[in-house]
Amino acid sequence: MSQSNAHLAGTLLPRGFFLGLGLVYLVALALDQLAARWRLPGTAAILLLGFLIPSDLGAVGQSIGPMQVETLHRVALALLIFYAGLNTDLRRIRGMTAAGLRLGILGVLITLAITGLALLGLTPLMASGLPISAAFLTVCCLGATDSGALEDLLAALHHGIRGGLRHLLEFEAAVSTVITLLVFGLVAGVLREQLHGDHLAVQGLLTSRLPDELGAVGLHVIAGLLAGLVVGAVAPRLIDALARSEQMLLLVAVALAFVTYGLGQLLGGGGLIAVFVAGVLLSNGRYRIGRFEQQALGRVMHPLNTAAEITVLLLLGVLVQPAALIAVLPLGLLLAIVLPLARLLAVSAVLPAARFPWPERLIVSGCGLRAAVPLALAVSMAEELPHLRGITPELAEPLAAQLLALIFVVVLADLLLQSLLMRRLLPIRLEGA
Numbered sequence: 464m465s466q467s468n469a470h471l472a473g474t475l476l477p478r479g480f481f482l483g484l485g486l487v488y489l490v491a492l493a494l495d496q497l498a499a500r501w502r503l504p505g506t507a508a509i510l511l512l513g514f515l516i517p518s519d520l521g522a523v524g525q526s527i528g529p530m531q532v533e534t535l536h537r538v539a540l541a542l543l544i545f546y547a548g549l550n551t552d553l554r555r556i557r558g559m560t561a562a563g564l565r566l567g568i569l570g571v572l573i574t575l576a577i578t579g580l581a582l583l584g585l586t587p588l589m590a591s592g593l594p595i596s597a598a599f600l601t602v603c604c605l606g607a608t609d610s611g612a613l614e615d616l617l618a619a620l621h622h623g624i625r626g627g628l629r630h631l632l633e634f635e636a637a638v639s640t641v642i643t644l645l646v647f648g649l650v651a652g653v654l655r656e657q658l659h660g661d662h663l664a665v666q667g668l669l670t671s672r673l674p675d676e677l678g679a680v681g682l683h684v685i686a687g688l689l690a691g692l693v694v695g696a697v698a699p700r701l702i703d704a705l706a707r708s709e710q711m712l713l714l715v716a717v718a719l720a721f722v723t724y725g726l727g728q729l730l731g732g733g734g735l736i737a738v739f740v741a742g743v744l745l746s747n748g749r750y751r752i753g754r755f756e757q758q759a760l761g762r763v764m765h766p767l768n769t770a771a772e773i774t775v776l777l778l779l780g781v782l783v784q785p786a787a788l789i790a791v792l793p794l795g796l797l798l799a800i801v802l803p804l805a806r807l808l809a810v811s812a813v814l815p816a817a818r819f820p821w822p823e824r825l826i827v828s829g830c831g832l833r834a835a836v837p838l839a840l841a842v843s844m845a846e847e848l849p850h851l852r853g854i855t856p857e858l859a860e861p862l863a864a865q866l867l868a869l870i871f872v873v874v875l876a877d878l879l880l881q882s883l884l885m886r887r888l889l890p891i892r893l894e895g896a
Contacts, residue, residue, distance in 0.1 A: 487512075487516065487777065488773065490512060491509045491512055491773050491776075491777065492773075494508040494509060494512055495508060495509060502882070502886065503879070503882055504612060504615050504616050504832070504878045504879075504882050505615050506609075506611070506612045506615050506772070506776060506832075506834045506835075506878055507875055507878040507879055507882075509773055509776045509777065509780075510776045510777075510779070510780050510834075510838075510871070510874065510875050510878070511780065511875065512777065512780065513776055513777035513778065513779060513780015513781050513783075514780040514781075514783050514788075514871070515780070516777070516780065516781050533842075533846070535774060535775075535778055536775065536778060536839050536842045536843070538771070539771040539772075539774050539775045539778075539835070539839060540735065540771075540775070540836070540839040540840075541720065541721075541724045541734065541735060541738050542717075542720065542764075542767060542768060542771040543611070543640075543768060543771050543772065543775070543835055543836055543839070544640060544641075544644075544735050544738050544739045544742070544836075545720040545723075545738040545739070545741070545742045545764070546610075546742065546761070546764050546765070546767075546768035546771075547610055547636065547637040547640050547739060547742065548637065548738065548739040548740065548741065548742020548743045548744075548745070548746065549742040549743075549745060549746045549760050549761040549764055550610060550633055550636075550637060550742075550746070550761055551633070551634060551637045551742070551743045551746060551747075552630075552746055552747065552758075553743070553746075553747050554747070555630045556630045556631065556633075556634045558627070559627055559630055559631045559634065560634070562631060562813075562814060562818075562819075563631050563634035563635050563638060564638060565813040565814070566631070566635045566638075566639075566809075566810065566813055566814065566827070567608075567634070567635045567636075567637070567638025567639040567641075567642055568638065568642050569809070569812075569813045570635070570639070570806070570809040570810060570812075570813045571606045571607075571608075571639045571642050571643060571646075571809075572642075572646075573805070573808065573809035573812060573813070574605075574606065574802070574805045574806050574808075574809045574831075575602055575603065575605070575606050575646065577801070577804075577805035577808060577809070578602050578605060578798070578801055578802055578805050579598065579599060579602040581797075581798065581801040581805070582598050582601065582602055582798060583595070583598055585794055585797055585798065586598065586794075588791075588793050588794040588797070589790070589791065589794060589865065590790065591858075591861065591862070591865070593862075594851070594853045594854055594858075594862075595853070596654040596851040596852055596853050596854065597848060597851060597854060597862060597866060599650050599654060600647070600650055600651060600654065600844050600847060600848075600851065601844060601866050601869065601870065603643065603646050603647040603650050603651075603840070603844075604643075604647065604837045604840040604841050604843075604844055604870055605802060605833055605837050605870070605873065605874075606639060606642065606643030606646060606647075606837070607636075607639050607640040607643040607644075607833065607836040607837055607840070608632075608635055608636045608639045608640070608830075608831050608832065608833065609636065609640075609832050609833055609834040609835055609836055609837070610633060610636035610637065610640075611768065611769070611772045611834060611835055612832035612833070612834035612835070612878065613632060613633070613636060613830055613832055616830070616832060616881070616882055616885060628823060628826065628827070631827070632827065632830050635827075637739070637743075640739070640836050641736065641739055643836070643837075643840070644735055644736070644840075645680055645683075645684070645736075647840055647843070647844075648679075648680055648683065649676055649677065649680050651847050651851075652672070652675075652676035652679055652680070653672050653673055653676045654851050654852055655847070655850050655851060655852070656850055656851060656852040656854075682731045682732070682733075683731060683732050683733040683736060684733060684736055685731065685733070686727055686730035686731030686732060686733035686736070686737070687727045687733025687734070687735065687736025687737040687739075687740060688733070688736065688737075688740055689730055689733075689737075690723055690726040690727035690729075690730050690733060690734075690737035690740075690741075691723060691727070691736065691737040691738070691739065691740025691741040691743075691744065692740060692744070693726065694719060694722060694723040694726065694737070694741045694744075695740060695741045695743070695744025695745060695748070696744070698719050698741065698744070698745050698748065699745070699748040699749060701715065701719070702715055702716075702745075709759060709762075709763050710763075712759060712760065712763050713763040713764065713767070716745070716760055716763065716764055717764075717767065719741065719745070720738050720741070720742075723737045723738050723741040724737060724738050745760055746760060746761065771835070772834070772835040775835040775838050775839050776834065776835060776838065778838075778842070779838040779841060779842065779867065779870075779871060780871070782842070782845075782867055783864075783867055783868045783871045784864050784867075784868065787861075787864040787865045787867070787868040788868040788871065788872065790865060790868070791865050791866075791868050791869040791872060792872060794869060795868070795869050795871075795872025795873050795876065796872065796876055798869070798872075798873050799872065799873045799876035799877050799880060800880075802833075802873060802877055803828065803829075803831065803877060803880065803881060803884075806828050806831040807824075807825075807828040810824050810827050810828045810831075811824060811828075814827065826885075829881055829884050829885045830881075830885070831881070832877065832878060832881055833873075833874050833877060833878075834874060834878065837870065837874060838870065838871075838874060841866070841867055841870040841871075842867075844863075844866065844867075844870075845863035845866070845867055848862060848863050848866070
């Protein structure tokens with residue numbers, strides 16, 4: 464059979480696919496190193512690289528379709544959340560648990576509420592307008608504090624934060640990720656257009672649909688908790704039986720993450736909650752194998768988490784259209800200023816001044832970076848738009864392009880802005896305090 468010259472022999476992949484893919488990842492890693500030398504977050508450099516790759520040219524861009532995007536972003540999101548669970552060491556956050564929960568729950572909700580009001584007030588800056596349902600869902604993408612971006616920032620700045628405060632930030636990043644996922648699902652469910660075509664206002668939707676959607680979210684949480692607890696209970700024994708080396712430990716951990724996600728989805732759609740719960744239990748479990756210390760799981764999963772993070776950053780960068788970026792640039796830059804201010808107000812409201820002096824609250828506010836998880840949710844947001852009330856199929860595609868570009872601008876600008884602010888804040892010398 465004759466093979467088209469446009470495709471790699473024996474496959475449906477375009478010619479040069481593997482060459483292009485390998486070069487993209489090598490350039491991404493090189494940019495990450497270069498950004499660290501310049502004391503900038505490598506996350507921002509990789510995100511910008513994705514944007515500079517033409518989506519309609521090159522072997523990699525040609526192979527990205529809706530199914531590939533869906534698969535990549537779901538796998539990457541599951542691995543990112545599993546790693547967040549592995550980083551949640553309950554022994555290290557003793558005494559900080561209540562503050563971390565307040566910051567990860569109330570802090571996120573306050574930040575989203577302030578940012579949402581600002582976005583609604585700034586919608587005239589979008590020439591085509593912004594339906595209120597799309598505005599709500601867009602803001603929900605910006606709730607999670609990204610642990611990968613936090614690690615990246617602190618490594619690039621070569622500064623330390625006292626142990627208790629650093630553990631608080633890591634715990635908050637994990638909690639805020641879970642809360643953001645739940646809020647995103649709840650808002651998407653409430654605002655989704657019904658088959659019978661109701662015409663209720665937003666107030667009517669809250670009273671008629673909110674109880675049902677809260678029940679659905681509750682089912683997801685229960686399914687996720689159950690699946691995570693089941694796998695987390697048997698995982699230490701499986702690791703003891705199957706992992707003979709750290710290389711084998713990585714394979715077993717990845718297999719457990721996929722099993723947990725699949726089981727959570729089967730039980731009621733709680734796959735992402737399940738992988739987080741399983742990660743927490745694995746991180747805090749007891750193992751008979753003496754050669755694996757408590758942090759071994761997080762260490763062996765770190766390269767895979769980095770790969771998932773780079774994939775999400777490149778993916779959204781490739782999907783952003785230059786014309787849409789120019790259209791939303793003023794709104795995105797203004798929102799990038801509002802978001803850190805909203806977080807500062809939230810941190811000031813939820814962290815008691817008696818225990819956290821003003822310099823420490825400034826540091827916590829400056830570490831509220833958004834990166835891979837919000838960007839992965841941005842892809843989900845684009846998939847949800849055609850199903851939201853008030854958005855016609857004709858409007859959904861151009862609106863999705865603009866909102867993806869908007870989140871791109873906000874995340875990129877905040878990564879750069881907050882890294883500059885942290886250079887000023889960290890010399891306050893919290894290390895060893």
